[in-house]
Amino acid sequence: xxxxxxxxxxxxxxxxxxxxxxxxxxxxxxxxxxxxxxxxxxxxxxxxxxxxxxxxxxxxxxxxxxxxxxxxxxxxxxxxxxxxxxxxxxxxxxxxxxxxxxxxxxxxxxxxxxxxxxxxxxxxxxxxxxxxxxxxxxxxxxxxxxxxxxxxxxxxxxxxxxxxxxxxxxxxxxxxxxxxxxxxxxxxxxxxxxxxxxxxxxxxxxxxxxxxxxxxxxxxxxxxxxxxxxxxxxxxxxxxxxxxxxxxxxxxxxxxxxxxxxxxxxxxxxxxxxxxxxxxxxxxxxxxxxxxxxxxxxxxxxxxxxxxxxxxxxxxxxxxxxxxxxxxxxxxxxxxxxxxxxxxxxxxxxxxxxxxxxxxxxxxxxxxxxxxxxxxxxxxxxxxxxxxxxxxxxxxxxxxxxxxxxxxxxxxxxxxxxxxxxxxxxxxxxxxxxxxxxxxxxxxxxxxxxxxxxxxxxxxxxxxxxxxxxxxxxxxxxxxxxxxxxxxxxxxxxxxxxxxxxxxxxxxxxxxxxxxxxxxxxxxxxxxxxxxxxxxx
Numbered sequence: 157x158x159x160x161x162x163x164x165x166x167x168x169x170x171x172x173x174x175x176x177x178x179x180x181x182x183x184x185x186x187x188x189x190x191x192x193x194x195x196x197x198x199x200x201x202x203x204x205x206x207x208x209x210x211x212x213x214x215x216x217x218x219x220x221x222x223x224x225x226x227x228x229x230x231x232x233x234x235x236x237x238x239x240x241x242x243x244x245x246x247x248x249x250x251x252x253x254x255x256x257x258x259x260x261x262x263x264x265x266x267x268x269x270x271x272x273x274x275x276x277x278x279x280x281x282x283x284x285x286x287x288x289x290x291x292x293x294x295x296x297x298x299x300x301x302x303x304x305x306x307x308x309x310x311x312x313x314x315x316x317x318x319x320x321x322x323x324x325x326x327x328x329x330x331x332x333x334x335x336x337x338x339x340x341x342x343x344x345x346x347x348x349x350x351x352x353x354x355x356x357x358x359x360x361x362x363x364x365x366x367x368x369x370x371x372x373x374x375x376x377x378x379x380x381x382x383x384x385x386x387x388x389x390x391x392x393x394x395x396x397x398x399x400x401x402x403x404x405x406x407x408x409x410x411x412x413x414x415x416x417x418x419x420x421x422x423x424x425x426x427x428x429x430x431x432x433x434x435x436x437x438x439x440x441x442x443x444x445x446x447x448x449x450x451x452x453x454x455x456x457x458x459x460x461x462x463x464x465x466x467x468x469x470x471x472x473x474x475x476x477x478x479x480x481x482x483x484x485x486x487x488x489x490x491x492x493x494x495x496x497x498x499x500x501x502x503x504x505x506x507x508x509x510x511x512x513x514x515x516x517x518x519x520x521x522x523x524x525x526x527x528x529x530x531x532x533x534x535x536x537x538x539x540x541x542x543x544x545x546x547x548x549x550x551x552x553x554x555x556x557x558x559x560x561x562x563x564x565x566x567x568x569x570x571x572x573x574x575x576x577x578x579x580x581x582x583x584x585x586x587x588x589x590x591x592x593x594x595x596x597x598x599x600x601x602x603x604x605x606x607x608x609x610x611x612x613x614x615x616x617x618x619x620x621x622x623x624x625x626x627x628x629x630x631x632x633x634x635x636x637x638x639x640x641x642x643x644x645x646x647x648x649x650x651x652x653x654x655x656x657x658x659x660x661x662x663x664x665x666x667x668x669x670x671x672x673x674x675x676x677x678x679x680x681x682x683x684x685x686x687x688x689x690x691x692x693x
Contacts, residue, residue: 172313172316172317172319172320173316173319173448173449173452173453174449175320176316176317176319176320176322176323177445177448177449179320179323179324179327180319180323180441181441181506182323182327183323183326183327183330184438184441184507185506185507185649186327186330186331186334187200187330188341188438188507188508188509189334189339189340189341190330190333190334190337190339190340190341190358191340191343191345191358192340192341192342192343192344193343193434193435193438193507193508193509193513193516193517194343194427194432194434194435195278195343195347195427196281196340196343196345196347196350197343197434198271198274198278198282198424198427198432198433198434199274199278199279199281199282199285199347200282200285200358200359200434201433201434201437202267202270202271202274202282202286202420202424202433203267203282203283203284203285203286203288203289203359204285204289204359204362205270205420205433205437206259206263206266206267206270206286206289206290207256207259207289207290207291207292207293207296207366208292208296209270209413209416209417210255210259210266210290210293211252211255211292211293211296211297238382239387241305241382242384242385242386242387243387243388243389244301245301245302245305245384246386246387246388247388248297248301249294249297249298249301252293252294252297252298253294255293255294256290256291256292256293256294259290259293260287260290260291263283263286263287263290264283266286266290267279267282267283267286269417270417270420270421270424271420271421271424271427271433272421272424273421273424273425273427274424274427277347277348278347278427280347281347281350281355284350284352284355284359285355285358285359287359288355288356288359288360288362288363289359289362289363291363291367292362292363292366292367295363295366295367295369295370295371296366296370297370298370298371298373299318299366299369299370299373302370302373302374302377303315303318303373305377305380305382306373306376306377306380307456307459307460308460308463309380309381309382310460311376311379311380312456312457313376314372314373314376315373315456316453318369318370318372318373319369321365321368321369321372322365322366322368322369323365324365325361325364325365325368326361326362326364326365328361329357329358329360329361329362329364329365330358330361332357332361333354333357333358333361336354336357337354341509342509411551411554411555411557411558414558414562415557415558415561415562418561418562418565418566419436419561419565419581419585420433422565422568422569422577422581423436423577423578423581425569425574425577426574426575426577426578430516430574430575430577430578432577432578435516435517435520435578436520436578436581436582438507438517439504439517439520439521439524439582440524442496442503442517442521443496443521443524443525443528445492446488446489446492446493446496446528447489447528447531447532447535450485450488450489450492450532451485451488451489451532451535451536452535454481454484454485455481455485455535455536455539458477458478458480458481458536458539459539459542459543461477462474462477462478462539462540462543463542463543465477465543466543466544466545471544471604471605472606474540474543474544474604475604475605475606478536478537478540478600478604479606479608479610479611481536482533482536482537482611483610483611483614483615483678484678485532485533485536486529486532486533486614486615486618486678487614487618487671487676487678487679488679489528489529489532489533490529490615490618490619490621490622491618491622491625491663491664491667491679492528493525493526493528493529493622494622494625494626494629494663494667495625495629495659495660495663495664496521496525496528497522497525497626498626498629498630498632498633498659498663499629499633499638499655499656499659499660500517500518500519500521500522500525501514501515501518501638501645501646502514502633502638502645502646502652502653502655502656502659503517503518503521503652503656504516504517504518504521505645505646505648505649505652506649506652506653506656511641511646514646514652516578519578519579520578520579520582521582522579523579523580523582523583523585523586524582524585524586525586526583526586526587526590527585527586527587527589527590529615530586530589530590530592530593530594531589531593533593533597534589534592534593534596537593537596537597537600538550538596540600540604541596541600541603544603544604546603549596549599549600549603550596553592553595553596553599554592556591556592556595557588557589557591557592558588560587560588560591560592561584561585561588564581564584564587564588565581565584567584568580568581568584614676614678617671617674617675617676617678618671618676618678620670620674621667621670621671621673621674621676622667622670623670624666624667624670625663625664625666625667625670626663628662628663628666629659629662629663629666632658632659632662632663633645633655633659636655636658636659638655667679
């Protein structure tokens, strides 16, 4: 029964994420039609990335680390945890509101330290966008807090469906922008073209989408027996313990943010005609597609149960859930990595208007994809640490990753030509992430014990099965003309999508057959609940 519950939860999360990601891709394509990929696109990308960065610094990682385990434990209180939840939400929203206000006031300074190499007029436009985008900090927090409370109560649907509403609202704003101001996919409009009205419509609709995404979750609280009332009496319900646990997470986020600032400042040196801030964001969006659909869906469903078992000191069950989730995630991530590697340039062509733009996005995507399986495994490992109440160890693994990545970025800045800066930075992130995952796995095994033979054997089978799949995909890619500007796969957006579908189907078939040959059932275990739910839908 428990495994079926995990399967249903994972399938629900994956189904909602698929719809959300499809809408997100459509939104990104429309955004590129509106402002292009390079100079103006970089200015908007930098501004729209700021609220996420500041939110993560203030509370994002800490909330993810402590909310589910602590809310699970608070259910043991006489009131079922209602007082604890109301107090926790109140203090979190108060902190986030102050942070959003201060960040908005400091918009010019935040832009200057994020992309110091922007030209003055480009920085001015980014600052104007930032004034409209930075209030998103508060609403990102609302979404995380309310959603994690629902997840802790085993209500996963609203958390994954709310981003769909966000994408619909944001997409509607972009359509209105195109209807009023027309398209500029080439990015030829000068910075002086932008008016307060056009800036407000573009950036304001993005913020409105985030606001709706967060606030709509209040409507689902009554389903899990909760109702929110602001409560500023913060003594006596264990918030001090929560604060201590969150402290290490806050330090971890500071390290990640420092590394992020290094990344953005280094890639901003290539802004203009080379892959820079916007291209890295678009490539990261593609990179995150399989991770969000599969890894996040499976790990989120398992996280609540791992937290429950850790709270009851059943570490053998935590270890079993950890191994099962990693095996199910890895078998899909290995396939996703090789499929996206082969189809990286057609995927870039979906976003870009021309062949050079597709190559720029594709090259950055390839560099990211080297670390995709490790990135998803690390996501699960960190949540296992959080489930057992250990946020100190993830801090030090993040510190290790941040130092390695920052050192790599400095080498890129002084050694690599500008046209390769974006790809080189993405590669440094992959290398640092792989090393971090290895270190985290070793440290977690020391805490939980047990054998990892089955997991390592499963990963080896996945890698072995990926080899013939990659060869088959490469052959199809070449037959479809993916290696040339005039080839079918690169001749237009529709053709690129058709090519990706064909490549993906062929590679999936070969991969599934190869897994049967090496006697691995992990792909069936991972995809079964999702496919059953989709068939019912």
